Amino acid sequence: MECNKDEAIRAKNISENKMKNNDFEGARKFALKAQKLFPELDNISQIITVCDVHCSSQKKINNSQKDLYGILQVENIADEATIKKQYRKLALILHPDKNKFPGAESAFKLICEANMTLSDKEKRCLYDFKCKESANPEIQKPQSQKSKSDTNGQKSTFWVNCPFCLIKYEYDQAFFTKQIRCPKCFRLIMGFDGGPQHQRSTDGSTGVGGSNQRSDTGQPVKQEVEKTSKRTRVVDEKSPGKKSKVSSSKIEEKNDDVEAMYIDCKDPEFTNFDKEKQKECFEVDQIWACYDPIDGMPRFYAQIRKVFKSGFRVRITWLEADPDNPPEIKWAEEGLPVACGKFIRGETEETQDSLMFSHRIAFSHGKKRFSYFIYPKKGEIWALFKDWDINWSSDPKSHMKYRFEIVEILSDFENENNSGVVVASMVKVKGFVGLFQRTSPLQLVGRRIPPNELFRFSHRVPSVKLTGTERADVPVGAFELDTASLPDDLNEFYTEPPKNTEFTCFHDFESDRRSWKFREGEIWAIRKPEDQNRKCYAQIKKIESSLHVDLLELCTSNDMTRPNACGLYKASNGGRRIISRDSFLFFVKAELNGRNRFNIYPNEKEIWVLYNKHDEDSMCTFADVEGESEVVEVVERNGDMIKVICLSRVSGYKSVFRASEVEKSKSRVLEIPCGEFNRFCYRVPAFLLTDEEDGKLRGCWELDVSCVSGTSVAFW
Numbered sequence: 001m002e003c004n005k006d007e008a009i010r011a012k013n014i015s016e017n018k019m020k021n022n023d024f025e026g027a028r029k030f031a032l033k034a035q036k037l038f039p040e041l042d043n044i045s046q047i048i049t050v051c052d053v054h055c056s057s058q059k060k061i062n063n064s065q066k067d068l069y070g071i072l073q074v075e076n077i078a079d080e081a082t083i084k085k086q087y088r089k090l091a092l093i094l095h096p097d098k099n100k101f102p103g104a105e106s107a108f109k110l111i112c113e114a115n116m117t118l119s120d121k122e123k124r125c126l127y128d129f130k131c132k133e134s135a136n137p138e139i140q141k142p143q144s145q146k147s148k149s150d151t152n153g154q155k156s157t158f159w160v161n162c163p164f165c166l167i168k169y170e171y172d173q174a175f176f177t178k179q180i181r182c183p184k185c186f187r188l189i190m191g192f193d194g195g196p197q198h199q200r201s202t203d204g205s206t207g208v209g210g211s212n213q214r215s216d217t218g219q220p221v222k223q224e225v226e227k228t229s230k231r232t233r234v235v236d237e238k239s240p241g242k243k244s245k246v247s248s249s250k251i252e253e254k255n256d257d258v259e260a261m262y263i264d265c266k267d268p269e270f271t272n273f274d275k276e277k278q279k280e281c282f283e284v285d286q287i288w289a290c291y292d293p294i295d296g297m298p299r300f301y302a303q304i305r306k307v308f309k310s311g312f313r314v315r316i317t318w319l320e321a322d323p324d325n326p327p328e329i330k331w332a333e334e335g336l337p338v339a340c341g342k343f344i345r346g347e348t349e350e351t352q353d354s355l356m357f358s359h360r361i362a363f364s365h366g367k368k369r370f371s372y373f374i375y376p377k378k379g380e381i382w383a384l385f386k387d388w389d390i391n392w393s394s395d396p397k398s399h400m401k402y403r404f405e406i407v408e409i410l411s412d413f414e415n416e417n418n419s420g421v422v423v424a425s426m427v428k429v430k431g432f433v434g435l436f437q438r439t440s441p442l443q444l445v446g447r448r449i450p451p452n453e454l455f456r457f458s459h460r461v462p463s464v465k466l467t468g469t470e471r472a473d474v475p476v477g478a479f480e481l482d483t484a485s486l487p488d489d490l491n492e493f494y495t496e497p498p499k500n501t502e503f504t505c506f507h508d509f510e511s512d513r514r515s516w517k518f519r520e521g522e523i524w525a526i527r528k529p530e531d532q533n534r535k536c537y538a539q540i541k542k543i544e545s546s547l548h549v550d551l552l553e554l555c556t557s558n559d560m561t562r563p564n565a566c567g568l569y570k571a572s573n574g575g576r577r578i579i580s581r582d583s584f585l586f587f588v589k590a591e592l593n594g595r596n597r598f599n600i601y602p603n604e605k606e607i608w609v610l611y612n613k614h615d616e617d618s619m620c621t622f623a624d625v626e627g628e629s630e631v632v633e634v635v636e637r638n639g640d641m642i643k644v645i646c647l648s649r650v651s652g653y654k655s656v657f658r659a660s661e662v663e664k665s666k667s668r669v670l671e672i673p674c675g676e677f678n679r680f681c682y683r684v685p686a687f688l689l690t691d692e693e694d695g696k697l698r699g700c701w702e703l704d705v706s707c708v709s710g711t712s713v714a715f716w
Contacts, residue, residue: 016102523600543642642671
């Protein structure tokens with residue numbers, strides 16, 4: 001076996017030397033020999049793919065046209081979906097960032113050129129016609145297609161996409177179907193129409209391929225175009241940071257050679273996401289997210305079928321979207337991204353490229369064999385398409401430059417009763433590489449994405465929730481995101497909502513506060529005198545020009561670090577305090593239990609924040625409340641049990657919450673036993689709406705945001 005390996009290495013070296021001399025036929029012969037001698041030889045499949053593309057490019061159809069079908073290794077009857085799939089497969093193998101063998105870069109450009117022609121119906125039709133025309137020279141050659149000149153007599157022009165430097169140029173129609181030298185990278189490209197220009201949007205930005213310039217001469221007008229190749233993460237052990245090679249960015253030219261430029265993909269500051277992508281992390285039947293060549297985001301899925309022992313080599317099966325309803329079927333057929341829903345197995349191949357994998361994906365098995373369901377899971381971070389519309393499929397090319405919104409998933413997906421997924425928006429924390437947090441402290445729950453809008457999800461972003469102890473300026477509960485799964489220009493894709501945003505308010509809580517009448521003996525929730533960001537209970541003892549109160553504390557003194565908002569309370573030993581009226585938050589319904597003892601527990605028709613976990617050793621901080629709690633309505637209370645239903649924010653209203661019909665059903669009522677009453681973090685004053693908005697909000701609760709706004713007012 002070792003003898004075979006040595007012979008295979010020798011054959012591989014000969015193949016590489018022939019590739020340097022542009023002898024791809026000979027190189028292919030020795031590469032196949034090396035593969036036959038030792039199939040597990042490193043990177044041999046990459047060499048063979050490079051040679052296959054170049055050998056196909058050297059073949060001419062009827063001594064005239066380049067064999068574009070052969071370059072993409074598809075039949076001439078292949079449909080558009082097959083061509084797209086094959087192009088993406090070859091792009092992953094031949095991408096200059098990963099394949100460093102001689103001829104790989106030019107092979108990548110060849111498949112780009114072939115895909116540019118064969119994926120466009122008009123260009124493909126013209127190409128097929130030329131191939132037939134070459135086979136039948138007696139047929140008169142038709143004139144080149146020309147677009148109509150405008151009524152002012154201006155010359156007709158067309159737009160050309162350079163597949164090498166990704167710049168769009170406008171040329172006179174005289175250059176149509178002829179070879180043109182790109183003014184930027186000086187490579188020869190074919191003069192095929194790159195499609196009409198989109199109008200400048202109202203915000204001043206230009207769509208993909210858009211331009212606000214026009215040329216009536218042969219001089220090209222430069223226009224930036226969309227990214228078309230995927231981003232990879234390359235770890236340099238000798239340098240402090242990681243780098244990501246993106247050929248879709250700028251390309252440097254030196255001595256007429258085009259080289260991909262490295263773009264820094266900064267290291268996360270607190271988390272090593274690469275440790276989850278080591279070879280030992282790969283196991284059979286796992287599903288991994290891979291990078292999409294369109295924009296470099298991890299939204300392709302591959303299932304691990306076999307992990308080979310030597311080196312990094314795995315056999316994978318690509319997963320293909322298998323939607324059920326017509327709008328989603330059309331979306332998938334147009335090649336638009338699908339990251340959620342039902343998937344089935346597709347083609348199988350082997351790869352030695354570990355850089356194509358981003359992270360593992362949670363999934364469930366479908367009813368059919370080899371079918372899988374992938375949905376956002378609670379606690380994950382995902383990217384949503386901004387301004388998403390299922391009708392993008394009617395004009396997919398106009399929506400290929402994606403813009404994103406980052407969200408935290410607050411509930412698992414539920415298809416019943418149109419529940420969908422609840423998400424909360426996030427923004428980037430200023431001064432950090434990849435830290436994100438909620439857009440506002442109030443967002444305990446966010447908006448709901450219904451099941452028919454699941455294609456709004458672009459991709460999952462690997463993340464780690466921080467505790468705030470990592471560094472002094474780290475926000476508690478912020479998430480550090482994997483920078484390899486984020487766009488390069490975060491400022492372009494994420495904008496923080498304007499401060500002091502106005503929102504509809506139906507009930508005047510401030511008016512209620514002005515009309516409060518205090519009585520001796522009453523118990524109220526107040527802001528702690530020594531810490532206005534915390535709350536406590538107090539009993540009014542004396543009313544003069546000021547309010548004299550006794551602060552209350554729990555009777556059961558234990559070592560729990562989580563403060564309780566309910567239980568048996570008594571007067572503390574701190575003595576009487578004088579408290580200003582502004583420190584009072586809301587009246588508390590307390591029950592006398594013996595002498596100077598008070599039972600304070602959630603009552604029916606009250607709104608509380610319920611901590612999801614029962615952990616007596618954890619502190620109920622505001623970050624915990626944001627990420628791991630629910631806003632609930634108390635529906636029943638007896639001595640040993642409190643029953644609640646979960647509420648979610650009504651879309652379009654910042655402080656209006658309601659329980660869906662699903663939550664109101666008996667199966668969705670949560671029962672909290674007395675041993676877990678410390679899960680109740682704090683009460684939120686609320687008003688039950690009736691006829692507001694013409695009765696549309698009947699049964700909803702409007703929360704008093706002043707009691708939970710601020711940085712950390714919301715815990716005890």
